[in-house]
Amino acid sequence: MSIDDISIKVTDLHSIGSIDALLNEIATRLQRFITQGETSMIDLKSLPFAPAEYEGLRTALGRGEASARLETIGDSELYETHYPGVWWVTHYNVEGDVIADLIEIAAVPAILHSQPEDVRDGLERLQQQLSQKE
Amino acid sequence: MSTSLQRGIDTLIGQIDAPTASFFTSCVHCGLCADACLFYTETNDPKYTPIHKLEPMRRLWQQEYTFWGKLMKKVGLSKPVTDAELAEWEPLVYDSCTLCGRCSLVCPVGNDIVYMVRKMREGMVASGHAPEGLKDSTQRAIELGSPMGLNLNTLKAQIKHAEKDTGLTVPLDVEGADYMMVLSSAEIADYPEIIGAVSRIFKQANVSWTLASDGFEGTNSGIQIGSSDLAAEILGRIVHAAERLKVKYVISPECGHAFTALRWEGPNLIGRPFPFQVIHIIELLDELRSSGRLKTEGVDETRMTFHDPCQMVRRGGVIEQPRNLLHMVAPNFVEMPDAGVQNWCCGGGGGVSANHRAEPVRIKVFSRKKAQLDAVNVQTIVTSCSNCRTMLLDGLENNHMDIEVIGLTELVAEHLADNAEGKAS
């Protein structure tokens, strides 16, 4: 017997209805972003999703033009959905487990911005390198 | 020893039985019985709600036969039944209840309320709270032999009249006859035609019958006032006469409470089964009809209706028989609304007619009968209870309604086939 022999059916997603609710929420936030420039995040792990719904949400939001990848402690995957301004941000740990899964409404996800502290550190390193060459 | 509160309470304690306990346990105070009682529907006074008429008895049941009631009584938290309360309840128990039993039909939990009112009256009379009119008529029934004060001489005079009218001999004290006829006081006093009518019918049908000189009065005031002891004494005369004459049947007259007293309460009152059977005159006539022994000729084209006496129909089960007889002679017979087991009382049953104090309310609630009659527009009302007949006449007069009231037995007798003697085929 393999895992495929266990008959698991995909539940009718409309009978649960959380996807529609979430899409409505995203639309509302997107509207606020346009009019007031307000960025925001939705923590997907805090929402009670059925396994199939999660995939349903991925399909509903689709994939857009931009994507990025961070190599921090563990990877992070960022991509803009089919709806510009709606980003799907997933943080992994070094073992590849998801540690945070977010929908971010913004022009660019905040985590993508270079951090002033890191920039300062980088400058320091660059100057150090230059001074060594001298 | 005379009547007293304690005597009444002791009587009631003895009266409460399994059905009574069950009924009081079940009542949810829904008030539907009010809708079934003409004293409520015609006055809209909530005190006439049937179950309310039993309130003192209910409390007594609670205090004597229930766990909490006994406990409350022990710690002195219950409200005892007082003389003043019973006095207050007297008009409710006697003046505004005809024991018609309509309330017992409507109760959704199935309470037989009139069964309990009958018991309540046992306690009321033992405690001295019975209406003067009923006391007087009961006293006359015991002392003179008839609530209306009639005696054997009166009967003999009426027999003489009947014999003269019909040319038949009215049998008196014939030992070994099959049937012993009993009459009601009202029949002897006001509707003596009945004697001639039954004589002719029995002659045609070849029924062996007799009257008894020591047991001719069927009206039982003891039942109405609610005393089994007195009822048994009154009834005892009929039983004694029937046993003396060795009859097979005793015929109940056209009188509702006489029928109940004889047919259903009788053996229980005297404490042993009867050695004879009891049959209502209308039941007997219908039996004669169905066996072909009663034949009529000609019909009465008058538009008529039939008033069902409560004790005959709802409490007695004589429902189809009067209709069978009417259909023989009355082609224009129509039913009143609510006819049959749901019929409304004339307003004077259960001793109300003998209770002068009750007269104003009795006359008021006749409006229910009037409404029933207005709905059918008849010239004649037929009935089979002489008390109903008197009440109907009284009510019609008070309401200036021009409708004739006749007894069913007389109506049948008027249309007997071969009126002339000896023509029997």
Place this chain on the structure above:
Amino acid sequence: MTEHETLEQRLHEQGISRRSFLKFCAAMATMMALPPGSASAIAATLAKVKRPSVIWLSFQECTGCTESLTRSHSPTLESMIFDMVSLDYHHTLQAASGFAAEQAREDAMKEFHGQYLLLVDGSIPLKDGGIYSTIAGRTNLNMLLEAAQGAAAIVAVGSCAAFGGLPNAQPNPTGAVAVSDIIKDKPIINISGCPPIPAVITGVLAHYLTFGALPALDDQGRPKAFYGETIHDRCYRRPFYDQGKFAKTFDDEGARNGWCLYELGCKGPTTHNACATTKWNGGTSFPIESGHGCIGCSEPKFWDAGSFYAPLPAPTADVSSVAQAAAVVGAAAAVIVGAIDRGKKTAAQQSRKKLTVDDLKGN
């Protein structure tokens, strides 16, 4: 003894970038069920906190809580969290043993008196002088009382420490009680569960570090952020409950369709925990997602609440036998009182004088 410098210094020394730290804080926000936008605020605070000393005492327990914390969490995150604290005593995890271990505990207690965080897992037996569980020859009760004295706050990890747990279940042979039954004068935070969700343990630590105070607690002393809602409230199968669609057995059509497990004994409606959203095993799933009802392990007395497979409406005690006995008692009472009342009735009937017409006149 470890030096207690700030987290920022330590991270910087390890060459961890600010962006990595921000990402960590985003994960922390998620874990603590805080708004995801609060990551930068958390970062700002966390960077400046000093690592507090932590003493972890294990009493009458199964080590499941420690296992839960160390096994199922991502190593990186765990190490970061343990970077935030100085775990000075944990007799399962520490390298030292015997007298050296006890010495470390005593040193920490002395040095950080009034400042250290005391974590406790396991219940404390009180019966027979508490002899049923001892460490280094000392009863748990004795050790707890001593360690609690200098603690800034106590974290009761797991249902045993929080509510008494399994040792406390009927008939409780060791007289086991919860930390809060003994310690009344210190702030206690209960992280119940058997075991508790590891992210909840670290989340509470992070909260304590970030905000320097205990998080808001419910009336059971549990952090509201994780225990504020029931499993039922956050369960993805909840719509089936509302529609009245229930699996009747573990292998019927309803079970395959993923219907509500209420009738199979799920205690989700009366259980407060974050399983339905935080999930287990690195966010893989939680019991209901695997097809098994919630057993209510984060609630007091859950071992005594009847079978795990009996539905919530089912009685937790034998009602049938009581009912049968009651019916017999009722019948017996009715026969006895009935006989008395019948006697009263008969007496009333027999003593009654016959009513005569003279009685009517006499009144």
Place this chain on the structure above:
Amino acid sequence: MEQELLLWVRGTGLQIASAVFLIGMVYRMLHILLLGRKHSLAQPRGSEWSGALRTLWKRTFVSTKLSARGNFTVITGFIFHIGFFVTFLFLSQHIDLIRAVLGLHWPAMPRGVIDMAAVLAIGAMVALLVHRFVDPVKRLLSDYQDYLTWALSFLPLLTGFMLLREIGFEYITLLTLHIASVELLLLVAPFTKLAHMFSTFISRWYNGAVNGFKGINI
């Protein structure tokens, strides 16, 4: 504390309530029957049993023509009783309980039907209470017991409905309240007119038996 309370009402509380209910009800009903009645010496015209059984069933429906207030009572009363029994007997959670105690079970009704039945029953009870205040007949007949038993019957319905919808309080609180309210009802029922839940059938039996004996088809 809440868990302990819930555990208590699901365990000891339920045992106490069931015991009191059964002792009280069995005592009360048997006591009624043991009070006995005189058997009539009159000659029967029909059978007591056939009359009794007929009335047992037929009295469920009032055949007498009623006034507007009477009809209101009958219809509202019907809605309440039907709603009460539908929610009591056909909600899956209740069937779970009955199965756990008696081992009997039957299919549940859809939640939509249960919700409607509960709303109708609650509405009917409120209407009946208002009617008890305004109708002169009912007002005269009513005593403290009428209001007490109303409240005790109303609470399980209300808390049950709130529990299904999780209105007002948490599930655990509502479940505890709901079970407790039912237990209160069980405790009080045998000693109040709520005993009519069983005695009605005795009453109908006796009433019908009298008519059956007399051969009256009512």
